[in-house]
Amino acid sequence: MASGTQGNAARHEDDKPGADGSADAVTDAATDAATDADAVAVAKAAAPTSGETVRVDSWIWSVRLVKTRSAGATACRGGHVRVNGERVKPAYAVRVGDEVRLRQADRERIVIVKRVIRKRVGAPVAVECYVDNSPPPPPREAVAPAGIRDRGTGRPTKRDRRELERLRGIGSPDGTPKAP
Numbered sequence: 001m002a003s004g005t006q007g008n009a010a011r012h013e014d015d016k017p018g019a020d021g022s023a024d025a026v027t028d029a030a031t032d033a034a035t036d037a038d039a040v041a042v043a044k045a046a047a048p049t050s051g052e053t054v055r056v057d058s059w060i061w062s063v064r065l066v067k068t069r070s071a072g073a074t075a076c077r078g079g080h081v082r083v084n085g086e087r088v089k090p091a092y093a094v095r096v097g098d099e100v101r102l103r104q105a106d107r108e109r110i111v112i113v114k115r116v117i118r119k120r121v122g123a124p125v126a127v128e129c130y131v132d133n134s135p136p137p138p139p140r141e142a143v144a145p146a147g148i149r150d151r152g153t154g155r156p157t158k159r160d161r162r163e164l165e166r167l168r169g170i171g172s173p174d175g176t177p178k179a180p
Helices: 002-015 022-046 056-062 069-077 123-127 158-168
Strands: 081-083 099-104 107-113 130-132
Touching: 056 069, 056 081, 056 099, 069 081, 069 099, 123 130
Parallel strands: none
Antiparallel strands: 081 099, 099 107, 107 130
């Protein structure tokens, strides 16, 4: 009986339209277009009515510049957020055309508000709500990690330890330990 079931399943696979993948590609494109339209509709629904403004902490959270709204409020209170060159409080009202500067972990994000939204939206839609004028992030330093050992080699010997200390700059140049 198992072979008959497999035969029916194979026959049904062949009967499906687009078994060669052509109809699937059309369906995927239509689904993507519908998803994009839904995302734009969500962004429009998240937008306030005409002439209305949004709090700066809420806006930087909505466009995904910070992970949480409370993190946005903390950044404002700490002086890390500037709108049009002024330090602002979390309740400051943001309008279209404002320049928002946000300092985060050794980097400054400079964005100009294109669309004001209240609710958090997906990343592709969030990017459409601002113009990013931020400088590129600093390049990562190519530093070889010192002291990584192969798996299964066991504990380092006294000689290995001295070589690791020499690489890290802990020991003296001649290999003898530093005196306290």
